[in-house]
Amino acid sequence: MTTRRELLQWTGGAAASAILPFGMAAQSATFPKGAVIRTLFKDYAPEELAGGATLFHEHLSLGPDFTNRFRAAAAAVLAAQGAPPAQRPAGPPPAPAGPDPMRDVDLMAEELRSAQRDGVACIVDASLEGSGADFDFIRSAAMKSGLPVVKGAGFYTEPFYPKEVAAMSEDDLVRALVRQADTYPAGVFGEIGSWDEMTAVERKVFRAVGKAHVATNLAVFTHTGIPGKAAIEQLDLLEDAGVDPKRVCIGHLGNLNDPNVYVHKTICRRGAFVGFDRQGGNGDANVVPLVIALLDAGFADHVLISGDASRGYARPVTSFLPKLKAAGADEATLQRIMVDNSRRFLAFVPKRARKV
Numbered sequence: 420m421t422t423r424r425e426l427l428q429w430t431g432g433a434a435a436s437a438i439l440p441f442g443m444a445a446q447s448a449t450f451p452k453g454a455v456i457r458t459l460f461k462d463y464a465p466e467e468l469a470g471g472a473t474l475f476h477e478h479l480s481l482g483p484d485f486t487n488r489f490r491a492a493a494a495a496v497l498a499a500q501g502a503p504p505a506q507r508p509a510g511p512p513p514a515p516a517g518p519d520p521m522r523d524v525d526l527m528a529e530e531l532r533s534a535q536r537d538g539v540a541c542i543v544d545a546s547l548e549g550s551g552a553d554f555d556f557i558r559s560a561a562m563k564s565g566l567p568v569v570k571g572a573g574f575y576t577e578p579f580y581p582k583e584v585a586a587m588s589e590d591d592l593v594r595a596l597v598r599q600a601d602t603y604p605a606g607v608f609g610e611i612g613s614w615d616e617m618t619a620v621e622r623k624v625f626r627a628v629g630k631a632h633v634a635t636n637l638a639v640f641t642h643t644g645i646p647g648k649a650a651i652e653q654l655d656l657l658e659d660a661g662v663d664p665k666r667v668c669i670g671h672l673g674n675l676n677d678p679n680v681y682v683h684k685t686i687c688r689r690g691a692f693v694g695f696d697r698q699g700g701n702g703d704a705n706v707v708p709l710v711i712a713l714l715d716a717g718f719a720d721h722v723l724i725s726g727d728a729s730r731g732y733a734r735p736v737t738s739f740l741p742k743l744k745a746a747g748a749d750e751a752t753l754q755r756i757m758v759d760n761s762r763r764f765l766a767f768v769p770k771r772a773r774k775v
């Protein structure tokens with residue numbers, strides 16, 4: 420249920436309320452008995468976070484060299500596949516000029532508070548070991564801001580794995596993943612990634628994440644390359660390891676620019692979520708028709724939207740949603756996607772007691 424106070428909180432953000440007076444529709448999400456959303460500092464009943472959007476894939480800390488490493492990895496993969504340079508789009512939108520909130524915890528806390536004012540109730544940090552993320556920085560920024568932050572666990576993609584991952588057995592990896600989940604503590608596994616051609620080590624990590632899901636019940640969201648060729652294989656690997664597709668989001672599928680949304684619909688039919696998770700920027704125009712096609716096909720309950728951003732976190736709400744609305748999406752559906760789908764995705768009945 421949405422209380423009056425939550426409605427006011429949600430519509431209180433000037434930008435959000437001017438564009439999308441959310442909170443008008445009744446909350447329709449239901450959750451398993453005992454389900455929680457596990458943030459860094461406490462477990463919430465999912466209903467407690469119904470007052471705004473939950474952004475399921477963002478970054479609060481990455482190493483200073485991350486963007487260059489990412490571009491090099493993505494370009495190398497595409498070049499190896501013979502793609503001409505013109506077809507090698509960059510990954511996340513480039514950060515704007517000015518001081519980098521990732522290097523200043525007070526600026527980052529203000530970014531989080533600003534997102535909260537614009538209607539964000541909860542945010543997931545998808546930055547993993549090996550990508551230069553500073554977890555103490557993330558905890559401090561979350562603490563200072565007061566915004567509930569869910570920490571992701573896992574290993575990202577092969578060029579970013581800590582060096583010991585290649586030699587670890589699948590069972591060793593499962594133990595390492597469960598340890599991460601206990602100690603961060605994590606509320607989800609992600610972003611767990613591959614590029615278009617999965618490597619043997621990436622497959623091993625996906626199987627281990629699937630088994631770690633079985634041990635913990637944490638949901639899993641993924642990273643795919645451009646144009647998302649590994650999407651179905653990622654879902655297959657997780658399902659084969661024992662994960663119900665309902666607990667999976669295959670990510671970055673705004674990069675799979677197929678007007679027929681064939682793969683997107685296949686993922687929805689299997690029960691999983693499709694992540695349009697680099698929204699609120701230049702890539703939106705290509706992605707709006709993909710989202711609308713899924714809504715028209717009856718798959719609104721399988722859509723997740725986020726920004727994959729390192730600042731300006733509210734942009735999926737303040738910038739992307741108005742574009743969907745202009746293209747014909749109704750507000751109740753958009754609210755369901757931003758407020759309900761992301762909580763349904765994250766909410767889990769813990770199999771292990773919270774340790775920290």
Ligand SMILES: [Zn+2]
Nearest residue numbers: 476545610727
């Ligand atoms: Zn990401």
